[in-house]
Amino acid sequence: MKLTVLTLFPEILKGFFESSIMKRAVERGLVTYDLVNIRDYATDKHHKCDDEVYGGGAGMLMLPGPLGRALDAAGSPGVRTVFVTPGGRLFNQAYARDLAREPKLVILCGRYEGVDQRIVDKYVSDEISIGDYVLSSGEVAALAVVDAVYRLIDGVITGESLAEESFEGGLLEYPQYTRPALYDSIPVPDVLVSGHHANITRWRLKKRLEKTLAYRPELLSDAMLSDDLRGLIERIAAEGGIDEPD
Numbered sequence: 001m002k003l004t005v006l007t008l009f010p011e012i013l014k015g016f017f018e019s020s021i022m023k024r025a026v027e028r029g030l031v032t033y034d035l036v037n038i039r040d041y042a043t044d045k046h047h048k049c050d051d052e053v054y055g056g057g058a059g060m061l062m063l064p065g066p067l068g069r070a071l072d073a074a075g076s077p078g079v080r081t082v083f084v085t086p087g088g089r090l091f092n093q094a095y096a097r098d099l100a101r102e103p104k105l106v107i108l109c110g111r112y113e114g115v116d117q118r119i120v121d122k123y124v125s126d127e128i129s130i131g132d133y134v135l136s137s138g139e140v141a142a143l144a145v146v147d148a149v150y151r152l153i154d155g156v157i158t159g160e161s162l163a164e165e166s167f168e169g170g171l172l173e174y175p176q177y178t179r180p181a182l183y184d185s186i187p188v189p190d191v192l193v194s195g196h197h198a199n200i201t202r203w204r205l206k207k208r209l210e211k212t213l214a215y216r217p218e219l220l221s222d223a224m225l226s227d228d229l230r231g232l233i234e235r236i237a238a239e240g241g242i243d244e245p246d
């Protein structure tokens with residue numbers, strides 16, 4: 001996948017692309033990227049990229065001129081183009097999966113009060129919000145979208161790690177433990193060291209259900225549960241739960 005991020009502050013994003021899993025994905029040719037400084041597309045001697053809002057109001061808006069030239073150079077329109085904005089559609093795992101199928105993505109980071117609407121109308125295919133709060137700039141939101149998307153590209157992370165993560169099958173993830181088996185007098189749940197794989201599977205599913213019910217009950221709508229999962233839930237109920245105590 002080719003990721004092109006348009007920003008006034010490429011240095012905020014640079015470290016992410018040069019570190020850890022993303023670095024390896026780039027080295028293995030699974031991801032290519034371009035961090036475009038929108039200011040490079042300003043034509044006046046001060047490289048101005050913002051101005052006052054027509055009709056009045058607080059704050060400044062990103063100018064359409066530099067943005068349009070930067071987007072044209074990035075191949076948009078013609079490439080799925082995301083503008084991260086609190087006024088967009090709420091981002092989630094399904095949305096990330098959808099974007100991960102694209103061969104190319106252009107992501108536009110806003111600043112100030114945002115961007116001139118004509119840029120959105122002409123170039124943007126997806127207005128995405130990462131949550132119901134307002135950040136001071138789009139770079140953190142763009143990184144959230146990039147991170148959620150690129151890790152779903154085949155080969156970046158093993159399929160096994162992804163299969164039981166939160167939101168897969170409409171459930172949050174179960175609690176996990178590592179060594180030591182006794183930490184600060186708190187033991188790892190017995191079932192996890194029992195070696196009884198069927199019980200471990202049932203314990204994990206029960207925990208996924210409990211956590212989802214506690215924090216995100218709306219995820220448990222029928223539409224989001226696979227037939228397999230519903231069958232498993234019914235079997236657990238019929239068997240009266242798991243053998244091991246919680």
Ligand code: SAM
Nearest residue numbers: 084085086110113114129130134135137138141
């Ligand atoms: N005036 C805008 C509004 O009320 O919708 C908020 C602008 S915000 C201060 C500046 C930039 O941060 C936005 O253009 C956007 O790129 C980014 N941003 C802020 N909150 C965001 C969110 N929840 N999701 C995605 N991007 C966000």
